[in-house]
Amino acid sequence: MSRFAYVNGRFVRHGQAAVHIEDRGYQLADGVYEVWAVFDGKLADAAGHFTRLWRSLDELQIAHPMSQAALTVVLREAVRRNKVRDGLVYLQVTRGVAPRDHAFPNPAVPPAVVVTAKSVDRAAAEAKAARGLSVVTVPENRWGRCDIKSIGLLPNALAKQAARQRGAVEAWFVDELGLVTEGASSNAWIVDSEGRLRTRDTQANILRGITRTSLMEVIAGEGLPITEQPFTVEEAKAAREAFITGAGTLVLPIVSIDGVAVGDGKPGPVATRLRALYIQRAKEAAI
Template sequence: MTRTVYVNGEYLPETEAKVSIFDRGFLFADGVYEVTSVLNGKLIDFAGHAKRLDRSLTELEMKRPISTEDLLEVHRELVSRNGLTEGLIYLQITRGAPGDRDFAFPPEETEPTVVLFTQAMPGLEASPKAKTGLKIVSVEDLRWGRRDIKTVQLLYPSLGKMAAKKAGCDDAWMVEDGVVTEGTSNNAYIVTKAGTIVTRQLSNDILHGITRAAVLRFAREAQMKVEERPFTIAEAQDAAEAFVTSASAFVMPVVEIDGAPVGGGMVGPIATRLREIYLEEMHKAAI
């Protein structure tokens, strides 16, 4: 079935959707994005994604081309038109297409480009990896310094994914100054042998994950101890558990890092319980 997508105010068949070759997202990666999960035809944590979108636009001095209310309506319309029950909605906003290439920002009257499309992912919630866990490799973090802005500058994370694939693993954790920043498309965590959940504190060094915020809130409500600080690969390998969080993976356990098993190579109880809590709460709050 041909998908219906959204481009600059129009719903179009994906085969008819077009963006200018002068679009700054294409030429300069001058754009931001969000990915919202859909379960049972409903949006997961839409408000959190909309709030982070506002922050990204503000940090890049990019004007907001569509209100949160209208954006919600577009998301719901795409779910309806594409019959999406389980999957993702991708949203991208760029600084627009001024009609030529110039490093300087375009004139104020240049309208941003707004694109949304769906990705059907049957089995998203029941991913078998939640039972078997992920295998991780570490790579040097060579990204730019403003990782807190969710930009479309994703070449290096893509290279990290490919490094993991070549090593026969599922994903990569990026390391800077001897400590883990985050995964290529997720936030990274360990669970110490004393049962403390450890994840890097918020800063410009990592993405302020929407799923991260929810999971840490649920962990604290469940009386789990949380510590926000950096950790090393060696500490992660020696931990009782490890896991990642993201909008599309929810809470996903990690059972191996750079060839060393974590927690005996078995999925641990804390990651398992956090995934259960997260999905239970998100189903309740889905819109």
């Protein structure tokens, strides 16, 4: 099946899609991105992703490329043209094309916009969730504005590669105090030894995960104990359960950390239940 990408105002075949060599995203990582999960051809957690997108653009002083209504049309059209029922749609906005210079172009140039969409095998994803996966830990070495969803992801890419080489699905960054910040592409959670759900607070310059926020609403609705409190690697290894959240992983149980089994080494009841509840909520609210 042919794939299509949206590039700066028009849809083109995926294999022919290209950006200018002096796009500042390519040369300077001067841009942001967002990823929406797609359920039944609809965008999940749409409002939250748009809110974070506008905030990231504003923090980097990049102009909004179009209205939310217009961008919604583009995203939906990318999903339709690629015949995605369940999957992901990716948006990237850079400051635009200009002669290479570290300072912003003056006068400003139009932002560059790219959208792609791809299908995900939900059955395979559910099988992984039922099995549970592993994480490894790596030193925190990223810049101090991880709250911005920047395309400058080299430390994250290196962490992901380290995880893959060690047979894990994700890497958790650990700060100088020995506390877990977040994953290379996800937020980190545990059910601690007292049965409380714990995840790092967003004041620690971690990404304000949209799946994380939606899951917190699910947790509140279920009346489960939760605290935004950091945890050490040792606390995570001693926890009853661990899991990660993100648009790509949804709610994914973690059964080992650095080769040490979490709990009984199987997906726990809390993470398994929350995954099902989150997916149900995401499907019902998708647009």
